[in-house]
Amino acid sequence: MSSVSDKRRRAPVLIGVDTGGTFTDLVLWRDERLHHCKVLSTPHDPSEAIVQGMEKLNVKDRPVLMVHGTTVATNAVLEGKGAEVAYVTSQGFADVLALGRQQRTEIYALEQPAGPAPVAAQHCFEISTRAAHDGSLLARASDDELAQLAASVNALEVDAVAVNLLYAWLCPEEEQRLARMLPDSLFVSLASEVLPEIREYERGIATWLNASVGPVMSRYLRRLQKALPEAAISVLRSAGTTVAAAQAARHGVSLLLSGPAGGIAAARLLAEVTGRERMLTLDMGGTSTDVALLNGTIPLTQNSQIAGWPLTISSVDIHTIGAGGGSMARVDEGGMLLVGPESAGADPGPACYGRGGAAVTVTDANLVLGRLPADTLLGGYMPLDQPAAMAAMTRLGAQLGMDPIETAEGVLRVANEHMARALRVMSVERGHDPQDYDLVCFGGAGGLHACELAELMGMQRIV
Structure with a gap:
């Protein structure tokens, strides 16, 4: 009996990892069951958050087959931190x-x-x-x-x-x-x-x-492999396919849209399962939102951009904006309420994280309005600080002459308009009627905004 259990402990398990700007998510398939873990990202070394998640799932020292979506290459280009x-x-x-x-x-x-x-x-x-x-x-x-x-x-x-x-x-x-x-x-x-x-x-x-990005990815994947010696790591490419970590570093340019590609691949599978092939997808994370239009297949392009540079490598056809759960709200010199593209990130994060952050974010607005219950535990372990969110919203509202509830509603209206504009870029501006498509919202914050976005776009079905 013990030999059977030993074999099961040594049998490789399948795990998916998505490293975002705010959170790192891990999904594990083990013993015919799906397990999920969410931890705060560690921008200084994204592998640290992955190891923390593996420890929470109790698989750090087990053989695993890992499929990894990462923004390490993307951030190196966007932040100008690539190799000389x-x-x-x-x-x-x-x-x-x-x-x-x-x-x-x-x-x-x-x-x-x-x-x-x-x-x-x-x-x-x-x-x-x-x-x-x-x-x-x-x-x-x-x-x-x-x-x-x-x-x-x-x-x-x-x-x-x-x-x-x-x-x-x-x-x-x-x-x-x-x-x-x-x-x-x-x-x-x-x-x-x-x-x-x-x-x-x-x-x-x-x-x-x-x-x-090659040296950056090489160093990162070496650290990750050293921390997880039992893991066979594959990295998600911009086109929605995977490549072994050893080859991924050699062709880092194909990983620049690795993060968003996972959601698009999942949406295509969802279309296959439900028989609803026409989909407008909205992937709303903590830092950004990615929008894509599907007609039964993964939409690919060889004519995209990153940081203003032409990207002619095959990649998912998406439109990205700086609007997410961590997008910061502020008042400009003319007294106008603005939301994004700057993000509070994971550390210190929004005011409601209770980690010393004072910035008002979209997540704070959802908490103040009760759309996120005050007793919510992010990732099942992280409590939200509702009084801190209310205090930050009150300070912002004072600049606008509004109470905190009105201010929170304003923050969400502005954020929703940004996302609705992105949905129009991928649909109306390309000759597609949004009413002919289902809205598929995912990402940590997508579900909180699905209904308002569907109403703004005149869409009838949300998946």
């Missing part, structure tokens, strides 16, 4: 990333806002290797030239190198030859592997993004 990158390209093309496509982001502005170049000019290098449009070599860098380049790159304080030679996808051997000359300590991202297709600017951006 050197960029190598064909002679005459070092300025391509800085020049871009010369598109006017603000059509009527006389002076266009100019963001920083992705790679500093002193970190851009050219080599004489040049291929023609058919892949034939017109010029080939000598070994001495490549050795000198490798020495120059090694002298810089960079963690990664992005290599994007013209027409490289037709003759990848030249990029591979250069990679072999570079120091082993550097993360090397090759355009011929990241995005083997035409258009040197978009290919270069994808290669740079991959180089920027």
